[in-house]
Amino acid sequence: MTEETSPLRERLIDVGTELVLTEGSAAVGLREIARRAGVSHGAPRRYFPTHQALLSAIARRGFEDLAARFEAAVADPVSARGQLEAVSRAYIRYALERRGMFELMFRHDLLDSASQAPGGPRLRESTLPLLRYAAELVVRCRGERSAGGPGPAEPPPAVTAAALWSNLHGLAQLWAWGSLPLALGAQGLGDASDEEQRDRLIAAVLDAHLGPVPS
Template sequence: MQSEGSLRERLVDAGVELVLSEGVSSLGLREIARRAGVSHGAPRRYFPTHQALLSAIAGRGFADLAQRFADAVDEATSPRAQLRALACAYVRFAQERPGMFELMFRHDLLRGQARAAGEPRLRDATLPLFGRIVELIRRRREQEGGGRRDVPAEETAVALWANVHGLAQLWGWGSIGLALGEDDSPQDGDRLDRLVTALLDAHLGEADA
């Protein structure tokens, strides 16, 4: 007999597989239960609401993104270079996992309180990622100069994150290629580098500043 914990994880695993292959609209309780090989009422034993299960699935997405951040960054490089790597990793994550990316930033999940016992709030998963951006912006200012020092690092981080998130969404919608009159290939690394450079220049100053 499987433990309560393993059955719970099986439900989350099934939800992750569904959102990656079929998108957010596929994440009905019955379909998740069917994919997990349990009765349609089983999810309620582990998650108080449908929203709580969706939050647990989205939590896996934040864990994946955090690992990508860790893999992308070379701590020996400059703060600006690390911010570039994080921005590129963020956009690529959105390109490769659009369903999960959409789920992770659903306002009802980020702001909601419904979650399984012992589960942290989903929005708390964003705080370490945001804190890392703030710290790199502070280090950029201290070590390299550039950017507007009269704007708090936290506000610059919010503006930069908003721009990178918008870039990720617009790219996913096909709007970037339309605006530039080019094909919208998610594999276009040169275009991503150019756009991320423009964002960093706008918020941090140019590389040689």
């Protein structure tokens, strides 16, 4: 059995994941994880030579979970626009339900550091496929919208996907911090449920980057 599939390695990631979800990534340390896993303080370094390597392994668990949610979200919608809307909702829900993990997952400044083991897996290997998937949906959405003829010149799909992702990520953070609910309430738009308000915001984000759904 290799180290990569070691039950102890998986146990350490399990413990680290629980710590991130309950106490945030700042609480995750090799010694604390070893203590909670009931192993010696030096045991985690057999699999994770640095703190960043452990955090990256934990974050990849988050990406696996998010990818599974995306797959479930697109099981029903037929159109690309419907699938992108469903994925956007899943993204926001994940951000609000698993805040500690969500905040960790996109810290490439921390998790892709040069101090990781040479040749080891980097977090970008989990992040980039999601962005490529979003870009593919953008291409399909444009195709659906312009079926009757070519539309105006637009940014490359990857640029639109990145802008859309940035918008959704900001939406998730501002909602989690209470800023968006406060702003909407102050504008007299707080009459709907939280989920209904978020759905309105998601629809506005997609309209801003892809254009409104043709009537």
